[in-house]
Amino acid sequence: MTDIFSWQHINYTIPLGGGKHKELLEDVSGYVAPGKLTALMGLTGAGKTTLLNVLAQRTLVGVVTGDRFVNGHAPPRDFQAQTGxxxxxxxxxxxxxxxxxxxxxxxxxxxxxxxxxxxxxxxxxxxxxxxxxxxxxxxxxxxxxxxxxxxxxxxxxxxxACILRLILILPTSGLDSQTAWAIMAFVRSLADNGLSILCTIHQPSAVLFQLFDRLLLLQPGGQTVYFGDIGQNSSTLLNYFERNGAAKCRADENPAEYMLTAIGPAANAKTHTDWHVMWEHSPEAATVQDELDKIHAEGRSRPPVAAAQHKEFATPWVYQTKLLFQRDCLAHWRNPTYLLSKIVLNIAAGLFIGFTFFKSKDSLQGTQNKLFAIFMSTIVTVALAHQLQIPFIDMRDVYEVRERPSRMYSWTALITSQILAELPWNVLGSTLFFLCWFWTVGFASDRAGFTYFMYCVVNPMYYTTIGQAIAAMSSTAEIAALLFSFFFSFVIAFNGVLQPFRALGWWRWMYRVSTYTYVVEAIYGQAIGHQPIRCGPVEYVQVDPPTNMTCYEYMQPFINVAGGYITNPNATAACDFCPYSTTDAFMGQNFNIYYDHHWRNLGLLFVYIGFNVGALFVLTYIFRIKFFNPFAWIGWLRRRLARLSVFHRHEQKSS
Structure with missing residues (x-):
């Protein structure tokens, strides 16, 4: 590889607000040659990492000026993808x-x-x-x-990568001396194989420092202090500093620490030396400029480096989604803690709820028990949604930190694969819940098909997508859990079970909005609809008819209007009256639930799922791709209102 990456007069400024700016890099020039290991060093706050981000085109805010070249030409459009x-x-x-x-x-x-x-x-x-x-x-x-x-x-x-093989940020940070030496010896071997490597390093030992060929040294403010060869035993570097007024480096002193001490604030205060100005007027700086001109002239005699890919990504979207789906499935499979927690939660919840309402009868209390068995099954989805948010955010962090800046794949492919990889495990978990719950509660087997489809297929699609949608706008799993719990509390509270429809009053709009209004009605209405109710002994209401009237003669007009039945129609005293004769009457009058609505509710749930999927993509784009910052909007609104207030006072004063 003979391509040479260079940069000239790089400046980088970020806004601080209130019309103020801060300059992080000032007129930095240099190049990285194949087969050379170049060190980027400086004091804390000198802009080392900032320079690497600017060179690799990975800055998100601020203004960058100056030129970057590959063989004297502008970098290709896929420069990020061609840079390691x-x-x-x-x-x-x-x-x-x-x-x-x-x-x-x-x-x-x-x-x-x-x-x-x-x-x-x-x-x-x-x-x-x-x-x-x-x-x-x-x-x-x-x-x-x-x-x-x-x-x-x-x-x-x-x-x-075809242009700049490696840019490394502090590869030895936090390592012991032996491990640091092993890493840098390995990086040195890569450079010896012809790779172009630019590497930041913080206070290396003298032995490690000798592994580098060249040095770019910055002082606070992002100003160049030195760029050039280090030389055998750092002779070239030491000669430059000693010739320009720095103290002589002792034989037992580390050259890397010596030069940082020489340009430090304490040393500058004593000597009044501005090493950046010294560098700009030095013959070494002129030599670097001549080398850059020669590199650019030679490079411009050849065609520019062509883009290896003419689209944003090297591979098609479907191929990206396929590989991401395979990776996500492997990640789930190799995370037994996550899968076992999901499976154990479903089994334990299914058994707990099932045996809590074990073999509920077809009495009034039994019918209501079945309703609460269904309602409690929906609450389990809160914990399941919290679980899936953690791997979603972990995988997104890998994408944002490393894979997105390298243009590996589209964020839409990532989101699609996350949905597809999560659903099978949630369907499996819900199936285990269903097997432990449905027959234990005492639901009829001929109603199992629709109930299974609703709870084990459609419901996982819903809580998977809404859980991921809320995670999409959250920075951490903890915040995602808090937001999900807050929003879902409304869904749980206003679905017509805890607060029946007729008792909601002003909150009826929330009943209509709550997704689980339709989940509960679809499952409960279909599971027990069109079935008779047989009141238990304590559930009958005893009524005494007037003299010379049977229970049937007295109660039948009321039954024709309100429903119910009597068990002793020919009796003339103590009529045993059951308020409901069918589950449809019980569900409709008390909970606004109807058997005939289950297919309608299924269709509505698919609408909710479609909305969740759309929200997942939109929220990811707003909060993670475009980095929406609500506090920035609040600040903008406050400044806007302040300006309007000043304008209003000015208008009043003028009038």
Missing amino acids: YCQQADTHVPTLTVRESLLFSARLRQPKSVPDSEKEAYVEKCLEMCGLTAFQDAVVGSLNTEYRKRTTIAVELAAK
Whole structure:
């Protein structure tokens, strides 16, 4: 690889509000050559990570000025995809093996035209190059820090980036000296194989520092202090600082610490040296500019680097969704804690509710018990929705931190795969609940089909999509759980069971909006509708008819209007009257539930599910893709109102 990435006069400014701005980078120039390992160093707040983000086109706010070139030409439109970027945090799906992680990166970041066999062969080469062959079948979450860092680098190598192979942010941060040496020796070997590597490093040892070929040194404010060769035993670097007034570096002193001390605030206060100004007027800066001009002139004599992909992503959307679905299914399968918690919750809840209302009779109390058995089954979905929000947010974090900036796949493919991968397990869990619950409560077997479809297929589709939709606008699983509990409390409270329809008053609109109004009516109405009611001994109302009248003669006009039945029609005293003769009358009069509405309610639930799916995509776009910040809108509204107030006072004063 002979492509040279360079940059000239890079400035980066971010707004602070109130018309103020802060400059994080000021007139930074340099280049990264193939086969060279370039260190990016500086004091805290010098803008090291900021510069890497700017160079890799990963900034989200602020204004960037200056030029970035590949062989003297503007970078191709897929520059992000052709750049390997290793962040300080080793963000991976912990349940995938090392080899699966590399294959996933290769298949999505290399063009679809490349055969899978060729991608797999390249992955094997990356595993060997990174010393991961012996660990290729280990899940990433089980690796120690060194091999997790190697995996991070290998994942970027598997993408086969064509321009800047690796940008590393603090690859030795938090490591012990032996592990840090192993990582940097490995990075050094990659550079020796012809890769272009730009790497930030914080206070390396003298031995580690000698592994680098070149250095870009920044001082606070993002200003260049030095850019050039380090030299044997740091001789070139030390000569520059000593020649320009820095104290002589002792033989036992670490050159990396020496130069940071030399440009530090305390040293500058004593010598009044502005090392940035010193650099701008130095012959070394002029030499760097000449080198950049030569690189650009030579590069412009050749055609520019063509984009490897002419669309936003290297692979089609359907292919992305397929691979993401496979990854999500593997992640679920290899997370037994998550699956067992889902299964155990359904089984335990099914048995608990089933035996609480064990073999409910067809009496008034038994009919109401069946209603509450159905209502309590809907409450279980709250805990199930909380469970699924955690893997949803974890997978989204991996996408936002590492995979989205690399343009691996579309966010819509991620959301689609998340829905599809979650549904089978929720259907399985609901099926286990149904088997433990339906016949235990005492529902009729000839009503099981529709009830199973409603509770085990349609209901999981609903709570899966609404749980993920609320998670889409939440930054953490804890916030998602709080929001879901808050919103779902209205769905649970106003579905007509705890507060019957006729007692709701002003809140009847919430009864109409609540999804579980239609879930409960569909399941309960169909499960027990069109069935007789036989009152228990304590449920009869005893009525004494007038003299010379039988119970039938006295009660029949009332029964014709209000319903019910009497057990002793020929008696002339103590008539045993049951207020309801059918479950339809009991459901309709008390809970506004009707058997004939179950197909209508099924259709309405699909409308709700469609709304949830649409909301999931829209909320993801607003809160995670466009980074909607409600506090920013509140601030804008306050400033707008303040301006209107000032304008109004000015108008009053003028009049």
